[in-house]
Amino acid sequence: MHPTIHLSPDTIPVAPTLSMFDPVFVGIDEFGAPVYLDLVYHNLLDAGEPGGGKSVLIQNLVAHAFLCHDFTPVLLDPKWVELGMWMEPADALGGIFVGPDIEGGLRVLRRLQKVMDRRYAWLVAHGRRKFLPTDLIKVIGVFIDELAYYTATTGTPEQQKEFIALVRDLVARGRACAMPVIAATQRPSVDIIPTSLRDLFGYRAAFRCTTPNSSDIILGHGWASAGFNAQTISPTTPGVFYLIAEGGIPHLVKAAYLSDEQIHQLVDYVTWTHRSGQRDSVPLAA
């Protein structure tokens, strides 16, 4: 029989923290090679039909972010059940969670626009083009799990228009000032993802789509006819997606999977380490 191990808060091991500037592991490609994203300097569009695996990909990114010492979360999730799981650690880190509340979302985006303007003013004043890990700046990661809810489903046309304009500005200008946007949608159509917005996302993940046209709306025009068609992804293999990075060709990837239990464990760990001040004892930069 194994002896029972009693852990007190003093003996719970605290892992060294990651940085938002570190590569983020998201899964493996079709040859079994690990796939990493450079999230800080790229936005990510995560789209495809319901049940394809978009939320699982987002959970990988969110989990990495919450384990970082330099992350401030901004989470928008009208369904509550995905990003809502991270509400408590988001609060512990001084971040924000917004549910199905377009006015709340607009208030947050307007504030982020001001923060972005101030960060650009700092860059200009220091003759710099972008932030680096050595700046010890908090990366404000903006995660939106169902863009279409805020831009097409709820609110007045004026509110939706303002929401789109603010997201577009953030996606266009945020990456140089350490404010990447990760946005998911079940509706890969031109009204939700116009080409001018799509092209601002440095990474685009196309989960199973119902038509080759929807696949092209995510990846870019012409990829479906060139053989990179997310409609061909089998409905029996959720978590498989085509990933394209700016200037590259699409790669077939299988996302890593975090079970609900693992996410709850991570949520507890992150909340505990922040609330108990354990994070403060970890050096901020290597």
Ligand SMILES: Nc1ncnc2c1ncn2[C@@H]1O[C@H](COP(=O)(O)OP(=O)(O)OP(=O)(O)O)[C@@H](O)[C@H]1O
């Ligand atoms: N990488 C994966 N490995 C194993 N199973 C997966 C993977 N990705 C998704 N799944 C399975 O598919 C289900 C649906 O995935 P997920 O909720 O991420 O889809 P979705 O595209 O976000 O759907 P919706 O648009 O309805 O929110 C998961 O609950 C899980 O059972």
